[in-house]
Amino acid sequence: MSGLEQTPGHGTFDPGALRRQFAILGREEAWLDNAATTQRPEAVLRAMDGFYRRHNANTRRSVHRLGAEATAAFEGARATVAAFLGAASPDEVVFTSGTTAGINLVASGLARWEIGPGDEVWITGLEHHSNWLPWQQVAQLMGATLKVIPLTPDGGLDVEAFRRGLAAHRTKWVAVAWVSNVLGTETAVREVCAAARAAGARVLVDGAQGVAHLPVDVQALGCDFFAFSGHKMYGPMGIGALWGRRHLLEQMQPSVFGGEMVARVEERTATWAEVPYRFEAGTPNAPGAVGLGAAIEWLQTLPAAAHAHEAALALAAAEKLKQLPGVTVWGGGGWRSLVSFSVEGIHPHDVAQVLDSRGLSIRAGHLCAQPLMRRLGVGAVARASFAPYNTPDEVQRLLNGVRAAQQVFT
Amino acid sequence: MMELYQERLLTHAKHPQGAGIVPRGTEDAEAIHPGCGDEIRVKLAWTSEGTLEALTHEMHGCAVSVAGASMAVDFLKGKTRKEIVATSSAFAARLGKTGFEEEWGDFRAFNGIERYPARIHCAGLVWKALEQALAQESEHHP
Numbered sequence: 001m002s003g004l005e006q007t008p009g010h011g012t013f014d015p016g017a018l019r020r021q022f023a024i025l026g027r028e029e030a031w032l033d034n035a036a037t038t039q040r041p042e043a044v045l046r047a048m049d050g051f052y053r054r055h056n057a058n059t060r061r062s063v064h065r066l067g068a069e070a071t072a073a074f075e076g077a078r079a080t081v082a083a084f085l086g087a088a089s090p091d092e093v094v095f096t097s098g099t100t101a102g103i104n105l106v107a108s109g110l111a112r113w114e115i116g117p118g119d120e121v122w123i124t125g126l127e128h129h130s131n132w133l134p135w136q137q138v139a140q141l142m143g144a145t146l147k148v149i150p151l152t153p154d155g156g157l158d159v160e161a162f163r164r165g166l167a168a169h170r171t172k173w174v175a176v177a178w179v180s181n182v183l184g185t186e187t188a189v190r191e192v193c194a195a196a197r198a199a200g201a202r203v204l205v206d207g208a209q210g211v212a213h214l215p216v217d218v219q220a221l222g223c224d225f226f227a228f229s230g231h232k233m234y235g236p237m238g239i240g241a242l243w244g245r246r247h248l249l250e251q252m253q254p255s256v257f258g259g260e261m262v263a264r265v266e267e268r269t270a271t272w273a274e275v276p277y278r279f280e281a282g283t284p285n286a287p288g289a290v291g292l293g294a295a296i297e298w299l300q301t302l303p304a305a306a307h308a309h310e311a312a313l314a315l316a317a318a319e320k321l322k323q324l325p326g327v328t329v330w331g332g333g334g335w336r337s338l339v340s341f342s343v344e345g346i347h348p349h350d351v352a353q354v355l356d357s358r359g360l361s362i363r364a365g366h367l368c369a370q371p372l373m374r375r376l377g378v379g380a381v382a383r384a385s386f387a388p389y390n391t392p393d394e395v396q397r398l399l400n401g402v403r404a405a406q407q408v409f410t
Numbered sequence: 411m412m413e414l415y416q417e418r419l420l421t422h423a424k425h426p427q428g429a430g431i432v433p434r435g436t437e438d439a440e441a442i443h444p445g446c447g448d449e450i451r452v453k454l455a456w457t458s459e460g461t462l463e464a465l466t467h468e469m470h471g472c473a474v475s476v477a478g479a480s481m482a483v484d485f486l487k488g489k490t491r492k493e494i495v496a497t498s499s500a501f502a503a504r505l506g507k508t509g510f511e512e513e514w515g516d517f518r519a520f521n522g523i524e525r526y527p528a529r530i531h532c533a534g535l536v537w538k539a540l541e542q543a544l545a546q547e548s549e550h551h552p
Contacts, residue, residue, distance in 0.1 A: 347472035349446060353414060353526070366447040379447045379470050408415055409423070409473065 013305035019389045030360045030394040035181055035209060035338045035385030037231045040295070044235060047294035051287040059286050060277070061260060074286045077293030081241045084296045085226060086217040092249065094242040094276040095289050099208040100130040102227030102242030103175070105279060106204050107134035110252040114202070115172045117143035122165075122174045122196070124149040124157055125375060128181050129368040131206040135175050144172070149192070151375065154332025155183040159191045166199045174203045178210035178221070182369050182381065183331035184314065184338040186214065193222035202248070208232055212299070212387070213307060213337045218243050230288065234387075235295030239288030242279075249275040256281045306388035311336035313386045317395050324402060326410075330376060338385035340367070343402060346409045348382040354405040360397055414526055415473065419519040423473035428483035432468040439543035443531050448475050452539045461488050467536060474529050479536035481516045491544055498537050506530040 019025045021041040031039055051073055057066035059074040075090070082090040096102040115121060121139045123132055125148050139146040149162045157176070174196040178189050189205055196203045204225040207216065212233035218226045225248070229240040244252065254261055254272060258281035263271040272278035318339040322329045326344035343351050348364035355362050363383045366373045373379060384398055430453075437451035448471035455464040465486060467479045486494055501517070504510050509521040520533050 347475075349448075349472040349529070349532070350415075350474075353472075353529070365445070370447065373447065379449070408420070 013303065013309040013388070015309065015389050015391050018306070022389060025389055028359045030390070030397060032384040032386065032390065032394060032398065033361045033363050034212070034387040034390075035232070035383065036363050037237065038212060038234045038387055039389070040234055040236065040291075041298050043298045044291050044294045048236060048287045048291040051290045056287075058283055070286055073290050074284065077289040080293040080296050082243075084216060084300075085241075085243050086219050087243050088246065091274070091276055092243055092246050094244070094249070094279045095284055096227070096240045096242050096279075097238050097285070098229040098231070098240035099206060099227045100229075102225075102240060103131055103204065103206060104134045105242060105255060106225050106227070106244070106252065107138045108255045109279070110248065111135075111173045111202075112138045112142055113251075113253065115139070115142045115144045118170060119144040120147050120167060120171045121145070122147045122149060122162065122171060122201075124176050124187065124192075125151045126155070126157075126180045126183060126187070126369065126372050127175070127177055128206065128208070129370070130208075131175050131177055131204075132371065135173070148371075149176070151372075152332075155180070155185060155330070156332065157188045157192060159188050159195065162192060163195050166195060166201070168199050171196070171199055171201045174201050175206065176203065177206045177208075179213070179337065180331070180372075181209045181338070182340050182367050182372055182383070184318075184336065184340065184385075185331055185334040186210070186336070190220070190222055197222060197224075209337070213310065224248055230292040230295060233295055234298060236288045236291035239285050239292050241292070246275070249279075252279070254278045254281065258282050260284075302388060310386045310388045310390065313390050313392065313395055314339055316392070317384055317386070317398060320395070320399050321402065324399065324406075326406060327402065330381060338383055340381040340383040341402075342378055342381055343405060346405055348380045350409060351382045351402065351405045354408055355398070355401040358397065358401045358404065360394070360401055362398070413522055414529065416519050418516050419473065419477045422477035422480035422516065422519075426467075426469070426476050426480035428465050428467055428480060429476070430466040430468060432466055437468075439539045439546060441535055441539035441542065443471075443535060445531070446472075448472065448532065448535060450475065450479060450535055450539050452536065452543055454540075454543055461490055462486050462494065465540075467539070469536075471535060472529075472532055474523075474532035475535045477519065478533040481519075482536050482540070485515065485517070486540075491547065494540065495544055498541055501537055502534070505534055 022039045024039050055069040055073050057070040059071045078093050079090045082093045121135050121144050123135050136146050150158045152158050176192045179186050193203045202224045205223040207226050207228040211228045224245050226243040231237040261273050261278045261281040314335045318329050318335040321327050321341050328342045330340040352362050352364035365380050432451040432453045438454050440451045442449045450469045453466045457463045465483045469476050506524045510517040
């Protein structure tokens, strides 16, 4: 594995110093399940702790000083998210519980009012269930047709097939992942967005697997909505954000009703608060938002070499796993954060269990992508996913562990 | 290193008893574990006396699921439907809880599985299918 640290053109990066910011990495386990959830640096934990210890109050409804501080922290986090995404303004950012909640909000709050019988909703063949089911269900509910952008043999999106299949006036919505949580590759998201919008359709991008690894710019992606989660980018669980174009957020209906999302409530009618507050009913997850803001600031302190380092680890893992007899690596290249693989004759859960006994945490299963699994012809896969705090030694231990699993089961 | 994958379990996993092809649609029951996607289809054959002659299973699952199904094959052979239902309850009371006594034979490989909570459902997958198969049967032959 020597030479991994020396990625040409990217300088050197020492994960050792970074690891010390993560108390949990002091355990012996190698955390290679970052695509499921990353670990959190001290800066994030301190920010959340500090909110509760020093500024805790309900946001946007209290005249007291703590209320003002809590609101400032919460809205400050919104501004941080907005800048991170390249939003036109903070009020284009809705805090959600995560990517799933954001996608569901768009599907049920806007898409369902815009589609009807005979219309088409497109997703892609590699979507996570969270960007499959909301569209499947809304299409079913409204009598529309769910269409799936096929995959090319190397695991990319067949954009040409999509362009051919696009029907002006009938294609109303398109939802696409930025980075596949199974194949690990960045999709042709810009091409899909451009083609969709040219045909008059709206596009949502599931950014969950991209935000921790790629520079984000929703304007450059060319989408109408962008959803992501905090916990896959070093932030807390239970918080995420949805970005949407302002005029579309204005058209979107709230789907959760209650406190703080209203302008005026009568006995039988009500009007809603301004965007984005009308989508944030109830007491918000303010410490989560503060933690997400801290995670973004922390992520932005990482040098480019840190991302080159994690990409080099993923690529090395993919290339070296491919060389092992009986191992299939899924996807046609472009691994920069994760690699999914199968070991002939050994169920992925057994691979993961053997690796766990050797102190490596990886994910095994259908990865919430059952349609893609069926296309790959497997029921489940094993997946190792990387962060800048991972090391070349952990990649080596992964390879040794897979060999050990082969010895146990064959 | 791996107390889960003892020789007893691996032997069953590598050479499972009763493993076969149960084409979709011909099974007596199917059980799926939605969390991991493991699935099993079972086909039961009975003697004229009403005892289990053969349990055939097609499993798409991990070593623990496969071994669990394999162990059930010989263990249940010759038992009546009623006895299998009782055995299933007794199995559920032991798996991941009190553990299995001597008379449970190879199922003792599952003793200690509570240290791998994510795998308990694997060991029990075949029983989910069996319970369902027998419940459906009793609807047809009350």
